[in-house]
Amino acid sequence: MAVNPYSVGLEQNPANFVALSPLSFLERSAFVYPKRISIIQDDRKYTWKESYDRCRQLASALKSRGIGKGDTVAVMLPNSAPMFECHFGVPMTGAVLNTLNTRLDAEAIAFMLAHGEAKVLITDPEFSAIVKPALALLEGPKPLVIDTLEPAFTGGEALGEKDYEAFLKEGEPDFAWQLPENEWDAIALNYTSGTTGNPKGVVYHHRGAYLNAASTSFPGAWHRTPSICGPCRCSIATAGAFPGRSPPMPAPAFVCAR
Numbered sequence: 512m513a514v515n516p517y518s519v520g521l522e523q524n525p526a527n528f529v530a531l532s533p534l535s536f537l538e539r540s541a542f543v544y545p546k547r548i549s550i551i552q553d554d555r556k557y558t559w560k561e562s563y564d565r566c567r568q569l570a571s572a573l574k575s576r577g578i579g580k581g582d583t584v585a586v587m588l589p590n591s592a593p594m595f596e597c598h599f600g601v602p603m604t605g606a607v608l609n610t611l612n613t614r615l616d617a618e619a620i621a622f623m624l625a626h627g628e629a630k631v632l633i634t635d636p637e638f639s640a641i642v643k644p645a646l647a648l649l650e651g652p653k654p655l656v657i658d659t660l661e662p663a664f665t666g667g668e669a670l671g672e673k674d675y676e677a678f679l680k681e682g683e684p685d686f687a688w689q690l691p692e693n694e695w696d697a698i699a700l701n702y703t704s705g706t707t708g709n710p711k712g713v714v715y716h717h718r719g720a721y722l723n724a725a726s727t728s729f730p731g732a733w734h735r736t737p738s739i740c741g742p743c744r745c746s747i748a749t750a751g752a753f754p755g756r757s758p759p760m761p762a763p764a765f766v767c768a769r
Contacts, residue, residue, distance in 0.1 A: 569600030571682030580605030636667025
């Protein structure tokens with residue numbers, strides 16, 4: 512059988528191929544615009560370098576708890592710095608991010624946690640009235656629960672083993688993460704609201720998230736250094752790659768609002 516000449520010496524290698532992933536957007540923004548503001552939340556501001564370091568800290572802390580490829584990390588959060596960081600820190604470990612719809616009831620959330628086999632749940636006291644009974648409904652192993660405690664919000668109940676900032680301190684800001692070996696690897700798990708039965712899961716891969724983010728970020732349509740106040744909760748917008756498409760723009764500032 513004749514050898515296809517186009518299959519000889521043209522294999523993928525580090526010189527001609529790199530897996531597509533929105534993680535590369537964050538790394539580039541931190542390298543090119545390290546001092547520009549990335550996150551604005553209440554009276555706090557982070558630069559792109561600081562956000563990159565915090566995402567790596569989160570990845571390192573998760574890794575130290577045994578989280579890696581094939582694991583699910585669920586989050587029940589408002590639009591906040593931790594929510595933004597989870598969109599990058601979780602996939603840096605190879606794990607899959609499951610952003611839970613904050614408008615659903617405890618039964619739906621419990622189903623998602625069980626069906627997605629979440630190993631970790633990062634949540635905010637604002638949603639404790641839903642999360643607490645959802646955790647009680649779980650029949651199998653319960654996830655490690657981490658609370659994001661924000662000074663500007665004093666309501667709700669802390670349910671976790673520790674708070675998010677303390678958890679970050681378990682990690683290293685120079686954590687050596689890697690792009691996925693295969694751009695087809697899963698990056699996010701989303702669920703329908705379950706209006707006709709149990710919620711249905713939808714999986715996104717790194718390649719799809721990258722292309723979605725890049726294709727919806729037209730530099731000509733944005734101010735040179737825009738500020739973005741997401742009108743849609745990131746728990747829903749993950750499916751539209753909104754948090755991931757921020758870095759491809761000219762280093763915008765992501766304004767957090769509950």
